[in-house]
Amino acid sequence: DQQVKQNSPSLSVQEGRISILNCDYTNSMFDYFLWYKKYPAEGPTFLISISSIKDKNEDGRFTVFLNKSAKHLSLHIVPSQPGDSAVYFCAAILTSGTYKYIFGTGTRLKVLA
Amino acid sequence: DAGITQSPRHKVTETGTPVTLRCHQTENHRYMYWYRQDPGHGLRLIHYSYGVKDTDKGEVSDGYSVSRSKTEDFLLTLESATSSQTSVYFCAISQGDGNTIYFGEGSWLTVV
Numbered sequence: 154d155q156q157v158k159q160n161s162p163s164l165s166v167q168e169g170r171i172s173i174l175n176c177d178y179t180n181s182m183f184d185y186f187l188w189y190k191k192y193p194a195e196g197p198t199f200l201i202s203i204s205s206i207k208d209k210n211e212d213g214r215f216t217v218f219l220n221k222s223a224k225h226l227s228l229h230i231v232p233s234q235p236g237d238s239a240v241y242f243c244a245a246i247l248t249s250g251t252y253k254y255i256f257g258t259g260t261r262l263k264v265l266a
Numbered sequence: 267d268a269g270i271t272q273s274p275r276h277k278v279t280e281t282g283t284p285v286t287l288r289c290h291q292t293e294n295h296r297y298m299y300w301y302r303q304d305p306g307h308g309l310r311l312i313h314y315s316y317g318v319k320d321t322d323k324g325e326v327s328d329g330y331s332v333s334r335s336k337t338e339d340f341l342l343t344l345e346s347a348t349s350s351q352t353s354v355y356f357c358a359i360s361q362g363d364g365n366t367i368y369f370g371e372g373s374w375l376t377v378v
Contacts (some may be wrong), residue, residue: 157309162306185367187366187367189369189374194372195371195372196356196369196370196371196372197309197356197369198269198369199366199367199368202366242308242309244309244367249324251314251316252314252316252360252362253311253314253322253324254299254311254358254360255311255325256301256308256309256310256311256366257308258306258307259308259309
């Protein structure tokens, strides 16, 4: 049972435009969410996170939105750059529980120059 | 970069042989994790540890065992490797206070 889902395996966006990556979760007890970026042959690296007490967190070109009622979060990248081309994973955790970080299946973003 | 070292980084082994992957951290983080990454499945948690000698199962623990005798080391063992365990394995660490999780560079395992 996949508790964290990324339903779009891939996404292509023109350089300079907005990239929107989506993530859905099923466990309403999750209270902290993270996005990771992964380049080939490297480990995932942290990008941005959001607590369930917020609905938006912004860091430069990256913004994460959380809709708790819909159990949905999204990552917006504006403007998209060719260096953003990577696989993006969302993750969820129950911070009062066992600290098991559950990851989604990933979305491969390709930013076209 | 978080101080996480995985070894070996690449290994080819035969079906039925035991394999141990090692994760070493220099950050003194309480939590350590083993994930595997496979196409179409993303990152799946195999086992994790919340302290020395304290471990628990993740989403895909069958066929794997772990041990943590020291804070800095977390070992993943495939007792009898199968072709379905061909994958990229990532170790990760966390302070366990809701902060981020940091990943190692990965270990590529091929079971032939």
